[in-house]
Amino acid sequence: MNLLLQHIHQHSKLTADEDTLVLSNFKTKKLKKNEYLLRANEVCRYESFIIKGCLKAYTLDEQGAEHIALFGVENWYVGDLYSFLTAQPSTLYIAALEDTEILQIDKSTLDKLLTDVPTMERYFRILFQNAFVATQARAIEAISLTAEQRYEIFLKRYPNINQRIPQYLIASYLGITPQFLSKIRKKKT
């Protein structure tokens, strides 16, 4: 079964007809490695579910340095949810780290889908609830935990991603230098 439908069925039981209707509202998009899904100052028009591949979402500081906000892999949504919901310009860049395939839905299509298939409300209620928790957790971690603790959480949050992502990007996600990340990794083994 399609990865997106599997994901939805974890929370919302749909009929076969509803499965078909839901899928027809998402559009497939392919990104080559290094291609952008979103740039800062654009409005994020889509919620994007990752079928295959890996992306990074990041901000650029005034010196032009990347700060990784999050990674996305299979079974995750990527996008700037605030921008998507409010139609305000995004603060994020999102780019593919591998050749990537996503399923996209725009805001007005989503609004209509939720009216047409009310069982999907549960799925998106849980999705937005999780997005709220994840955003808060990331902010709390940044100010209250050590780099070692943040690395432990990273490994749990992205169990199979460690080998797919360059170490300097993981260091950026943790807010530390690659050298310091290397020290933490050596201590663990």
Add this chain to the structure above:
Amino acid sequence: MNLLLQHIHQHSKLTADEDTLVLSNFKTKKLKKNEYLLRANEVCRYESFIIKGCLKAYTLDEQGAEHIALFGVENWYVGDLYSFLTAQPSTLYIAALEDTEILQIDKSTLDKLLTDVPTMERYFRILFQNAFVATQARAIEAISLTAEQRYEIFLKRYPNINQRIPQYLIASYLGITPQFLSKIRKKKT
């Protein structure tokens, strides 16, 4: 009609039986002026819908100074949503600024209610979506807008609250001194 049901009916159409069932899952609580609804380090066990009154949610810094995170008035929910959803200790204090009456629901009752009355999923999807947007907006405003602009947003967000809340608390919400708030207010008139 009960204020909470009016609020729910803006998003979810319930039957009369469902109205009764929903209300039976909320418990009334009364707070005297200055009484606490929540203290930092406690788990926030309830989502609380305000029927009457006004509350402040705030953090305390290391010097013991209050920083207002938000106010709650009639038709708003108050609580620490992150703590409520994750059962992690709250970072917020919440206290009544007036004699206050709220309707409360705990997490397991809410989970059961959403299973029993699926039409309520839409209401809580929109509630969590709005909470996500509000939290992000508040963080973005704090770093990107001037005090004057934040005051304009405050007036729109809380249209009838200005006379109910001491000026020094509004200044704390805006992250400015009461003297500076007084200057901004004089400029506007």
